[in-house]
Amino acid sequence: MKIACSGSSGSGKTTLVTFIAEKLGIQHISGSAGDVKQEGDKMIVDEVYKYPGGGHVGVIRYSALNPEYGLMNQKLLQMRRAQIIRENDNFITDRSPADNLAYFINQMAYHPMITDALTEEFMRDCLKAWEELDKVIYVKAVQPHEVEVNGSRVSNRFYQKSIDAQFEYWIKNYFIPNAIDGPDVLIIDYWDLETRKAHVIEFINS
Template sequence: MRIAVSGSHGTGKSTLITELAAVLPEMIAIDEAYDVMLSDGAAFGERLRVDDFEALCEREVELVDASNGDLVVFDRSPADYLAYMVALDADAPSRKLITDVGEAMEMIDLVIFVPVEEPDRVRVTPELPRLRKRVHALLREMLVEDGWGWGVPVLEVRGSMEDRVHQVVKHVASLR
């Protein structure tokens, strides 16, 4: 089963994955493409640009395609990086990239959508708050509302981290 934890920056995705790993020992956690590329020696500027997000998106597609295991959980999905590209420049993604993202998303069995909540649960002020809200809205459209037609099941989690973990564990158990 492939699960992607998706959401804008500063919503608690990585923390959720860490907490899930503590209660789902069989889970294989896959770092987000940004961290994978950094560990592979890639260099990014202080602020990511559209072409950076394109490279990240392509790498995330590769990570999904190469994954296997009973319970694989991705920190981000290809849709996340596509949303950042669209938020920065709606005309930036090529048709090929959109097709590749769609094919990768169809390989994912469940998306855990971590929204920006009101009041915001993030204790530190995230960088680029406008971009954060724009990406949140795009991901909601793409995933929750299935506006891009990928048809991937989505579980939107809310509440405390304990509540979020409980929601995911209960949902995953129902799918097994």
């Protein structure tokens, strides 16, 4: 069973993924950018382009000024997350190929160097990894409070809502209709944690 949880930062993915992993006794593989990078990746991306750090916000700001860095970083994250899906089994991860595409479009598509052809190539790579999954849980940004500040993520809830709209669009209009024998998808559009837990276990066991 290959399961991925997808959604914007602060939507509650990690809480849900941790519960599922413990409940089903499967491996939880972190899909966060810092965790998926392997030895040598930091040199390839961060040191070559002199990225100064600063979490998610820092990456966005630096990518805006250095599109070559942004493109390399997004390609690397896509490759590493696809590698997790390809090389592991019986796991759940808190990022999916939809995350890669949504953030690529959000952070990179306005650069003149990001052509339609380059974007379509990135989309195909994401779709190929998506097709290897068995289940995807898309958690919408519906929390009734401010986005939790953790020192890395963007805490502006309107930014979160805009990213969530990207997720919904690409999942419903690209991944689901174009995947060949793709994963089953559950969309969670409510906040109550106990209801979420009950529904995801029923979904995974179906």
